[in-house]
Amino acid sequence: MSIYAAMSRDELLQEYQSVKARFDAGKAKNLKLNMARGKPAKAQLDLATELLTTVSTKEDCIVDGVDARNYGELCGLKCAREYWAEILDCKSENIFIGGTASLNIMFDVISRAYTHGLLHSERPWCKEEKVKFLCPSPGYDRHFRITEFFGAELITVPMNDEGPDMDVVESLVKDPQVKGIWCVPKYSNPSGIIYSDATVRRFANLKPAAPDFVIMWDNAYCIHEFEGEYIPFPDIISLCEEAGKPDMVIEFASTSKVTFAGGGFSAMASSAANIAYFVKLFGVQTISHDKINQLRHVRYLKDKAHTIEHMKKHAAIMAPKFRAVSEALECQIRPCGFAQWNNPKGGYFVSLNTMPGTAKRALALCKEAGVEMTPAGATYPYGLDPQDSNIRIAPSLPPVEELQEAMDIFCTCLKLAALEKLLEV
Numbered sequence: 001m002s003i004y005a006a007m008s009r010d011e012l013l014q015e016y017q018s019v020k021a022r023f024d025a026g027k028a029k030n031l032k033l034n035m036a037r038g039k040p041a042k043a044q045l046d047l048a049t050e051l052l053t054t055v056s057t058k059e060d061c062i063v064d065g066v067d068a069r070n071y072g073e074l075c076g077l078k079c080a081r082e083y084w085a086e087i088l089d090c091k092s093e094n095i096f097i098g099g100t101a102s103l104n105i106m107f108d109v110i111s112r113a114y115t116h117g118l119l120h121s122e123r124p125w126c127k128e129e130k131v132k133f134l135c136p137s138p139g140y141d142r143h144f145r146i147t148e149f150f151g152a153e154l155i156t157v158p159m160n161d162e163g164p165d166m167d168v169v170e171s172l173v174k175d176p177q178v179k180g181i182w183c184v185p186k187y188s189n190p191s192g193i194i195y196s197d198a199t200v201r202r203f204a205n206l207k208p209a210a211p212d213f214v215i216m217w218d219n220a221y222c223i224h225e226f227e228g229e230y231i232p233f234p235d236i237i238s239l240c241e242e243a244g245k246p247d248m249v250i251e252f253a254s255t256s257k258v259t260f261a262g263g264g265f266s267a268m269a270s271s272a273a274n275i276a277y278f279v280k281l282f283g284v285q286t287i288s289h290d291k292i293n294q295l296r297h298v299r300y301l302k303d304k305a306h307t308i309e310h311m312k313k314h315a316a317i318m319a320p321k322f323r324a325v326s327e328a329l330e331c332q333i334r335p336c337g338f339a340q341w342n343n344p345k346g347g348y349f350v351s352l353n354t355m356p357g358t359a360k361r362a363l364a365l366c367k368e369a370g371v372e373m374t375p376a377g378a379t380y381p382y383g384l385d386p387q388d389s390n391i392r393i394a395p396s397l398p399p400v401e402e403l404q405e406a407m408d409i410f411c412t413c414l415k416l417a418a419l420e421k422l423l424e425v
């Protein structure tokens with residue numbers, strides 16, 4: 001095999017015939033493999049089984065003089081707030097504990113911004129002539145969909161190795177219609193990069209024209225190393241405070257990829273003033289969240305050190321899967337020279353850029369051969385990748401052997417789509 005760009009038409013045709021034969025053989029296996037979403041594998045969910053019995057008697061339900069079975073403590077149990085404060089390296093008064101998933105609080109924040117405004121809004125966003133929201137891309141489709149759902153205009157911001165391109169961000173926030181930005185600062189979904197310290201500082205020192213500009217800092221993968229030791233990360237809350245913009249950032253996290261996906265417990269971290277503001281708004285929709293679940297989690301996960309130990313068990317399951325992805329790409333795609341990808345040390349995804357104009361076709365071929373992937377384009381606002389190049393690989397769910405089969409087909413489809421384009425067949 002050699003670099004496609006350097007091959008003659010005859011060589012490309014020969015390669016096409018051999019790749020097509022491999023595709024047909026893969027298709028004949030009638031596989032049904034799924035790499036579409038970043039779901040933890042069953043073995044990972046099994047790791048936290050003991051959590052289910054950490055609160056099993058009526059005595060277990062009492063903590064710090066509070067009965068976790070009753071209404072109250074809208075911000076969350078004291079021990080739950082302390083738990084997240086330690087993980088996110090901020091103060092417990094900066095923490096609001098949500099329900100079983102963080103996306104829900106993110107949706108609620110944007111929803112309240114539209115109906116009531118944020119702390120420094122001059123009017124609810126629904127009364128603004130136009131709201132624009134910055135979407136570093138490739139990024140997380142569900143983030144983009146929340147702001148699209150409420151009618152914001154989504155603006156793509158390119159990502160580089162240090163995070164979103166801050167020159168672009170600093171320039172765009174001069175527009176008062178730009179009201180916020182989505183960020184996944186550690187092991188970004190899907191690029192896997194960790195924002196550099198310089199990027200984090202530039203975020204804290206942003207000078208947006210909109211008084212209610214909000215940084216939606218989704219730290220979903222804050223403790224999710226699968227290779228190497230835990231990497232500490234700067235606390236954006238205190239950095240924004242130091243920069244004189246304490247209310248500009250809202251951070252989110254959950255235990256969806258620590259205990260049970262969608263059945264963990266979530267947290268929002270922000271300035272005390274923002275927390276007080278949201279308590280007023282959220283207090284209309286609920287009296288309190290599930291504190292028994294909070295207690296189960298804190299009893300099981302204990303503290304940051306213990307949680308990081310627990311994450312090593314996840315790492316032992318995840319690392320071989322990411323290795324399988326990397327090995328397949330290195331062996332089958334690297335020599336062809338038409339794609340680039342990352343090799344992250346944490347998070348849930350590998351982001352791959354294939355030959356422009358071929359991502360959709362490659363994934364359609366995958367589907368035909370029984371391999372389901374995140375749709376091409378999903379990592380860009382409105383599901384439209386202008387280059388038709390980016391593909392998010394989510395290796396967590398299938399067992400390693402299935403993943404190897406799926407990667408074999410995926411690589412074949414990448415090549416077939418690239419060859420079709422080069423040969424215009």
Ligand SMILES: Cc1ncc(COP(=O)(O)O)c(C=O)c1O
Pocket residue numbers: 038100101102103104140184189218220253254255256261262266
């Ligand atoms: C960046 C990011 N944020 C949030 C979520 C969902 O988190 P939760 O289950 O807490 O809503 C995911 C899930 O894949 C994610 O990748």
